[in-house]
Amino acid sequence: MIKRQSRHGVALLITLFFIIAITAAVGVSLMNLKKSGEELHEARFLLQSGAVVEDVLLLMREADKLGVVSDADSLSIFLLTAGFIPLELKELLVKIEITSAMGHVNINTLAASKVFQEALIGYMVRFNVQDAYYMSDLLIDCMGGYKDVYKTNIFDEMPELYRERIVSKRHFEKVLDFYIRERHDNAVVRVPWDELIRFDDSNATTVDANYITPALWQMYIPGLEEERAFELSSGEGTYNTLEDIDLSPEERVELAKFKLSFFQPIVRMDIEILENNSSAHVAFDYDLSTKKGKHFEFGI
Numbered sequence: 001m002i003k004r005q006s007r008h009g010v011a012l013l014i015t016l017f018f019i020i021a022i023t024a025a026v027g028v029s030l031m032n033l034k035k036s037g038e039e040l041h042e043a044r045f046l047l048q049s050g051a052v053v054e055d056v057l058l059l060m061r062e063a064d065k066l067g068v069v070s071d072a073d074s075l076s077i078f079l080l081t082a083g084f085i086p087l088e089l090k091e092l093l094v095k096i097e098i099t100s101a102m103g104h105v106n107i108n109t110l111a112a113s114k115v116f117q118e119a120l121i122g123y124m125v126r127f128n129v130q131d132a133y134y135m136s137d138l139l140i141d142c143m144g145g146y147k148d149v150y151k152t153n154i155f156d157e158m159p160e161l162y163r164e165r166i167v168s169k170r171h172f173e174k175v176l177d178f179y180i181r182e183r184h185d186n187a188v189v190r191v192p193w194d195e196l197i198r199f200d201d202s203n204a205t206t207v208d209a210n211y212i213t214p215a216l217w218q219m220y221i222p223g224l225e226e227e228r229a230f231e232l233s234s235g236e237g238t239y240n241t242l243e244d245i246d247l248s249p250e251e252r253v254e255l256a257k258f259k260l261s262f263f264q265p266i267v268r269m270d271i272e273i274l275e276n277n278s279s280a281h282v283a284f285d286y287d288l289s290t291k292k293g294k295h296f297e298f299g300i
Contacts, residue, residue, distance in 0.1 A: 052094055052271060052273055052282075053271060053282050056096060056269065056271060057286075057293055060269075060286055060288075060291070060293075061291045069265050069288050071263060072210055072238045072239070072240060072262055072263040073238050075100075075210075075263065075265055075288075076210065076235065076238055078098075079098060079099065079100060079267070082098055083097065083098050083099065084096070084097050084098075085097075085098075091275055091276055092273070092274070092275045093273070093274040093275070094271065094272070094273050094274075095270075095271070095272040095274075096269070096270070096271050097269075097270040097271075097272075098267050098268070098269055098270075099211075099267065099268045099270070100208060100210070100211035100264070100266070100267060100268065101198060101264075101266045101267055101268040101285045101286075102198075102206065102207060102208035102211055102261070102264040102266050103207065103208055103210075103211025103212050103213055103216070103233075104195070104196060104197050104198035104207070104213065104216060105196065105197055105198070105207055105216060105219075105258075106197070106198055106199070106200040106201075106202075106204050106205065106207075107139065107166055107172070107197040107198070107199060108143055108165040108166055108199065108200060108201065108202045108204075109202060109204070109205045110136070110139055110140055110143065111140045111143045111144055111202070112202070113205075115257045115258065116258075117136055117140075119219050119220065119222075119258075120132075120136060120219065121133060121136050122219075122222055123191070123196075123218070123219040123222075124136075124188070124191055127187055127188075127190045127191045128187045128190075129185065129187045129188050129191065130183055130185040130187065131179075131183050131185065134152065134179065134182070134183065135179050135188060137151035137152050138151075138152050138154055138175050138178065138179055139166065139175060141154055141155070141163075142154070142161065142162070142163060142165070142166050142171075142175060143163075143164070143165050143166065143202060144163070144164070144165075144202070145163050145164050146163055153182075154175070154178055157178065158174070158178065161174065165199075165201070165202055166199055167199055167295075168199055168295075168297055169194075169199070169297075171199075172193070172197075172199070176188055176189060176193075192215045195213045195214070195215035195216070196213065196215045196216055196219065199295065200285070200295065205259045206259050206260070206261045206264060207258065207259065207260055207261070208260075208261050208262065208263070208264040209239045209242075209245065209260045209261065209262055210235070210238060210239050210262060210263075211233075211235075212232070212233055213233055214226065214229035214230045214232075214233050215229075217229040217232050217233060220254065220255055220257075220258055221247075221251050221254045221255060222254070224251070231246075232245065232246070239262050240262050241262065242255070242256065242260070265287065265288035265289050266285055266286070266287050266288070267285070267286050267288065268283065268284075268285055268286075269282075269283065269284050269285070269286050269293070270282075270283045271283070280298070280299065281297075281298075281299045282296070282297070282298050282299075283296075283297045284296040284297065
């Protein structure tokens with residue numbers, strides 16, 4: 001117990017150093033840009049946003065060299081202590097939120113998994129989606145590239161839509177809008193998609209059991225009470241095996257149908273930059289093992 005507490009104490013100390021370092025680095029970068037005297041506000045704001053993202057990526061690479069995250073326990077500590085970092089320099093405000101990227105199911109694995117399809121259809125039915133099978137087919141059509149035959153008519157109406165995979169929330173919402181137009185059914189927007197799915201490459205099938213959201217718990221285990229789902233996702237303890245999860249034998253059988261992991265060091269970086277009436281949002285996944293970011297989304 002003493003050894004484990006000592007290890008957590010070291011991890012916490014290193015994480016605190018990381019927070020100080022990222023605060024200082026981003027602050028210096030912003031100060032330099034303030035002094036540059038750009039004539040166009042929009043151009044300067046874009047430069048500031050790019051500089052913030054560049055500094056965050058650099059500091060994430062440096063933090064990984066410190067060995068902050070090496071197992072499920074240290075990942076939990078890292079996210080608890082460095083999960084939200086607000087920075088302010090005069091009228092410029094930067095908010096950096098770091099969460100696990102692996103507590104949601106990758107929607108782009110739907111086409112290759114009958115188990116996932118059945119679970120998602122059943123979950124949509126709980127929200128009174130009138131044609132959950134059609135919604136599932138729409139999503140599947142948007143994966144795997146060009147096909148000779150499609151399940152739906154979505155590409156007849158929207159031939160410009162990307163077909164390899166669903167790449168972002170904005171892309172996903174276009175599919176939702178098409179479903180609503182075709183079926184005149186708004187119930188589909190009541191499904192808590194933000195708490196359920198992520199957008200990753202089609203071969204990324206794993207979900208980290210330590211960060212499964214309450215919504216995903218209820219999709220994985222039909223009939224699971226909402227209160228119980230929140231307890232399982234509370235983060236009060238670290239799961240290292242399936243047996244560590246307080247489930248009944250029947251619930252464990254349901255959960256075992258899905259591909260779970262208990263340590264996935266991939267985090268979601270959400271960076272919000274605000275200045276006067278301008279704002280920018282940058283989001284991406286960052287792999288602490290490979291020190292690489294992917295799936296960048298930029299909005300301004």
